[in-house]
Each structure stands twice: as structure tokens, then as C-alpha cells.
Amino acid sequence: MANILVVDDEHGIRDLLWEILNDEGHTVELAENAQQARVARTREKPDLVLLDIWMPDTDGVTLLKEWSSTGQLTMPVIMMSGHATIDTAVEATKIGAMAFLEKPVTLQKLLKAVEQGLARGLPVRAPVPTQPAVAVPPSFYVQDTTPTVFATAPVAPGPVAVQSFELDKPLREARDEFEKAYFEFHLAQEHGSMTRVAEKTGLERTHLYRKLKQLGVDLTRGKRSGS
Incomplete structure (x- = not known):
């Protein structure tokens, strides 16, 4: 499964997303502000980032711009907010965000966005000419x-x-x-x-x-x- 970074200043949101994504089999790293997100981005090299827009120190759009301008936007980023305007969402997608989720985030929309984001982030593989073998457990x-x-x-x-x-x-x-x-x-x-x-x-x-x-x-x- 994937390594996902969740960046949100709300403790309850972080815990909820951790439970949902962990239950799906993903490894989840949490960050409550932009500085922690920078460290986690460098250390963990996430496959996907869920990034809140409104944060107290550096907002999510600014952090997205930073990653984009420094060549660190190498993973799909999904923006989240409960108060963002359409203009903000459009700006984020122009910078490089692949999707925008409005809070409160529903389970179905979250999992669908994560699935699409991870599919976009997967490397393209050459087709295998032979039929792949299926590993079957003893049971x-x-x-x-x-x-x-x-x-x-x-x-x-x-x-x-x-x-x-x-x-x-x-x-x-x-x-x-x-x-x-x-x-x-x-x-x-x-x-x-x-x-x-x-x-x-x-x-x-x-x-x-x-x-x-x-x-x-x-x-x-x-x-x-x-x-």
C-alpha cells in the first residue's frame, strides 16, 4: 500500500484521517503545520499528500507553491478546506494540486480521491507478455x-x-x-x-x-x- 502524509492543524481531523487511511492498509504520517510537513516530505517521501489550506503559520497554498518552485512537488497533492473559495481551489489546482476536498470530508469522496491520486502517482510499467502468476495462500x-x-x-x-x-x-x-x-x-x-x-x-x-x-x-x- 501507499505512504500518505496528512497535513492539518486540527487534531481531530488528523486522527480521523489516520484511522480511515490506516484501516485501508496505508502507512500514514501526520503533520500539524507546514514546518512539520517539510520535514516529513523530505524524510518519508510520501506517495500522496493530503494538505489543509488554512494553517496558522504557512497556509497550504503557499506550501504547495514552495514545493512546486523547488522541484519537490513530485507526488500527488489533494487540498482540503472547509472555508476555501472557488478561486482558492482553482489557484491550488493551477499550481499543481490534483484535487480539492471540502470539509467535512466524506468517507466515499476521500477514498475515491486517494485512489485516483495514487493511480496518477504510480510509475508506468511495461506490459508483461505472460499471464502473471497468482500467489495463493495455503487456506x-x-x-x-x-x-x-x-x-x-x-x-x-x-x-x-x-x-x-x-x-x-x-x-x-x-x-x-x-x-x-x-x-x-x-x-x-x-x-x-x-x-x-x-x-x-x-x-x-x-x-x-x-x-x-x-x-x-x-x-x-x-x-x-x-x-
Whole structure:
């Protein structure tokens, strides 16, 4: 995944964007002002920057101009603001910003802008003449006749649990289906214990609970099956 720099003077906005982007699998660096952003830009070399326009020391448009004039605008930059005018947004895009997000930023618009920004920032690769091999984990097998992946996981004691996933759908939908089945499996294994599931999956308890609610997982299912 990508390395993303979030520059915003509001602590709550930084934390929210960190949670969302980290949940998407990205590495997220935070900066609360232009000076911290300069340091992070040099140290981390981000793949994409989310840059607030109104900041107390140096505003985002000025920082964008600085990066552009010094040859440091080598990554896609998405501007953010809750008070910027259309003229400001147009100015930022003329300087080199690829998009503008109005606060409060919605989840759908944020993820779409990030996806487009990262796609623009990816290097162009030569086409591979042969069909790429797909690395399949031991718990998966792919049938040749249908575009379906079957995940099998033994439950001891008891029969083998089988879950199928259709591949002919958007990545996010397919991933959500897999993650839901994954967490439901572990909840059943741990008899609904959020603490043990958090330890087993490597997530913090609060993050895990938020994830389960987002996926629509029935939190009582594991307790019922284990009772």
C-alpha cells in the first residue's frame, strides 16, 4: 500500500484521517503545520499528500507553491478546506494540486480521491507478455472452471467450514465479504470474546469493534454458538 502524509492543524481531523487511511492498509504520517510537513516530505517521501489550506503559520497554498518552485512537488497533492473559495481551489489546482476536498470530508469522496491520486502517482510499467502468476495462500484454492475463490478453514472439533467469494465484483465489495467471514470465524472460535479476537487478529479492541460494526457483523453470533 501507499505512504500518505496528512497535513492539518486540527487534531481531530488528523486522527480521523489516520484511522480511515490506516484501516485501508496505508502507512500514514501526520503533520500539524507546514514546518512539520517539510520535514516529513523530505524524510518519508510520501506517495500522496493530503494538505489543509488554512494553517496558522504557512497556509497550504503557499506550501504547495514552495514545493512546486523547488522541484519537490513530485507526488500527488489533494487540498482540503472547509472555508476555501472557488478561486482558492482553482489557484491550488493551477499550481499543481490534483484535487480539492471540502470539509467535512466524506468517507466515499476521500477514498475515491486517494485512489485516483495514487493511480496518477504510480510509475508506468511495461506490459508483461505472460499471464502473471497468482500467489495463493495455503487456506485458499482457485477452481479453474469458475471465477470463485473458496476459503477453507478447519474448526476443531467439528466439520470443515467453507466460505465462497465471487471474484467478479469490485475489489472493495469482495474484500468486505472476506473480512466479514474472517471476523465471524474468529468470533465463533473465541466464543464471542472481543479481547481474544483482538489479540488473535492483531487489532486494538476499539478498532476491532468499529471494524465489526462497519462490516455488519453480528456481535452476538459467536456468543450464541459458543453457549
